[in-house]
Amino acid sequence: MKGLPFIGFLILIQLLIALAKFYPCDRKQIGSTCYVLNITIESEESFATVMFEEARRLVIEHSNIPTFSETLFHNLPDVEAITLKGGNVTTINFSSDTLSTLRIDKTGLQHLNITPGPNHSLNTLLINRNFITTLPKTIHYLYALSILDLSQNRIEYINLNWFQQMDNLLVLDLSWNHIAQMDASSELRLGRLKSFFVSYNHLSQIPWFPIGFPKLERIRLSDNYWNCPWVASMRKQIWDRRIRLFDSDSACSEHSEGGLCCYDRVPVDVPARYELIEIEFQEQADGVGLEFKKVTSEPPPLMMAEQSDAGSERRTCDELRERVRGLKREKLALVKEKTEMEQQYSKKVAAMQDTLRSVREDLEAAEQEVTRYRYKERMDLIERTGKISAEAGAI
Numbered sequence: 210m211k212g213l214p215f216i217g218f219l220i221l222i223q224l225l226i227a228l229a230k231f232y233p234c235d236r237k238q239i240g241s242t243c244y245v246l247n248i249t250i251e252s253e254e255s256f257a258t259v260m261f262e263e264a265r266r267l268v269i270e271h272s273n274i275p276t277f278s279e280t281l282f283h284n285l286p287d288v289e290a291i292t293l294k295g296g297n298v299t300t301i302n303f304s305s306d307t308l309s310t311l312r313i314d315k316t317g318l319q320h321l322n323i324t325p326g327p328n329h330s331l332n333t334l335l336i337n338r339n340f341i342t343t344l345p346k347t348i349h350y351l352y353a354l355s356i357l358d359l360s361q362n363r364i365e366y367i368n369l370n371w372f373q374q375m376d377n378l379l380v381l382d383l384s385w386n387h388i389a390q391m392d393a394s395s396e397l398r399l400g401r402l403k404s405f406f407v408s409y410n411h412l413s414q415i416p417w418f419p420i421g422f423p424k425l426e427r428i429r430l431s432d433n434y435w436n437c438p439w440v441a442s443m444r445k446q447i448w449d450r451r452i453r454l455f456d457s458d459s460a461c462s463e464h465s466e467g468g469l470c471c472y473d474r475v476p477v478d479v480p481a482r483y484e485l486i487e488i489e490f491q492e493q494a495d496g497v498g499l500e501f502k503k504v505t506s507e508p509p510p511l512m513m514a515e516q517s518d519a520g521s522e523r524r525t526c527d528e529l530r531e532r533v534r535g536l537k538r539e540k541l542a543l544v545k546e547k548t549e550m551e552q553q554y555s556k557k558v559a560a561m562q563d564t565l566r567s568v569r570e571d572l573e574a575a576e577q578e579v580t581r582y583r584y585k586e587r588m589d590l591i592e593r594t595g596k597i598s599a600e601a602g603a604i
């Protein structure tokens with residue numbers, strides 16, 4: 210009579226094993242990367258019982274997993290990096306306090322949800338060639354992010370304050386989206402951000418740029434609908450801070466300002482935000498006071514507008530003369546800076562060549578190691594085969 214519950218228990222276990230769906234690696238690479246191809250995980254019930262082979266990195270390609278759910282993430286506690294590539298993963302409900310890298314490439318992703326909660330360990334999130342239109346506000350819980358690449362999606366709106374608490378954020382790539390507006394509060398400080406890429410969007414300005422980006426080194430800005438006064442003011446500031454612009458527009462239908470096309474009015478096919486910009490621009494100039502005045506001179510187009518209001522020709526003439534003098538001084542300084550930057554550049558190139566050389570050496574060493582190993586393996590095999598035939602001969 211005692212045996213009955215035990216048998217029941219066994220049956221339960223059997224049932225669980227039968228229910229559990231095991232997906233072996235189709236391919237496994239040294240360094241413990243497991244490739245799983247062409248699988249389907251559809252129902253929510255099966256998420257809890259899904260099993261993969263043990264591996265630190267899991268690559269799931271060309272698979273149909275309509276929702277990659279929280280349960281599924283929790284079911285992979287030993288995996289450090291997940292790549293979803295191709296196939297059909299339209300929703301991600303992200304929740305993990307162990308995963309460090311998540312890459313979702315061309316899976317038809319439309320919805321990204323992130324569990325609110327401070328335990329996420331994710332430091333690299335790459336979502337490319339997908340259809341996300343909005344980011345969840347809960348993205349700000351991904352405190353540990355250092356690389357966030359959301360390029361080639363359909364994102365329309367960004368609030369830069371979402372990234373404020375990501376103390377390690379070094380790279381933010383939002384290029385190739387449909388972003389028409391970015392907001393930020395005056396307290397915005399992306400304290401460590403080095404690379405900020407927003408080319409190929411519908412932006413007319415970026416609030417608190419570059420003041421809110423104290424460590425910025427590289428930007429990409431081309432192919433947007435920049436507002437001319439904004440570009441003029443921003444250009445001076447990024448020059449002073451030696452932030453490098455890594456791209457430029459080729460042909461402009463209206464004006465060009467230092468390699469970027471800009472518009473007095475936002476083109477009609479873009480939601481009109483011109484008024485909004487002017488207000489924010491004014492606030493910006495007022496808000497920061499001394500600091501702002503120190504870094505920028507007034508952007509030229511704005512100045513022109515003010516002059517025609519003032520009316521006094523003599524004043525205009527004096528101001529223009531003063532400006533010419535200023536420009537001459539600036540030009541001299543620029544020539545000097547250019548030389549310095551060129552020197553820095555060639556130093557960096559030399560450093561990169563050194564790195565490349567040492568990487569190549571490492572690679573060669575590794576290849577030799579592999580060859581040696583293969584040779585040994587083959588010798589072992591020959592030896593073993595020899596033994597076997599000797600034994601066979603003895604019999």
Ligand SMILES: *[C@@H]1O[C@H](CO)[C@@H](O)[C@H](O)[C@H]1NC(C)=O
Nearest residue numbers: 246247248249270271272273
């Ligand atoms: C994927 O798997 C399904 C069945 O599960 C099969 O019919 C199909 O041919 C497979 N596709 C590829 C590209 O392997």
Ligand SMILES: *[C@@H]1O[C@H](CO)[C@@H](O)[C@H](O)[C@H]1NC(C)=O
Nearest residue numbers: 253276278279300301302322
């Ligand atoms: C994913 O998250 C969304 C929003 O939180 C929720 O409505 C949905 O039910 C979740 N789906 C699964 C399969 O967990």
Ligand SMILES: *[C@@H]1O[C@H](CO)[C@@H](O)[C@H](O)[C@H]1NC(C)=O
Nearest residue numbers: 272273275296297298299317
């Ligand atoms: C992807 O999923 C959607 C919805 O479940 C379905 O309509 C579509 O046919 C799927 N596409 C592929 C390539 O499996």
Ligand SMILES: *[C@@H]1O[C@H](CO)[C@@H](O)[C@H](O)[C@H]1NC(C)=O
Nearest residue numbers: 305306324325326327328329
């Ligand atoms: C986060 O971590 C704390 C402390 O380790 C733990 O008590 C809590 O349950 C965790 N929350 C989640 C959502 O994992």
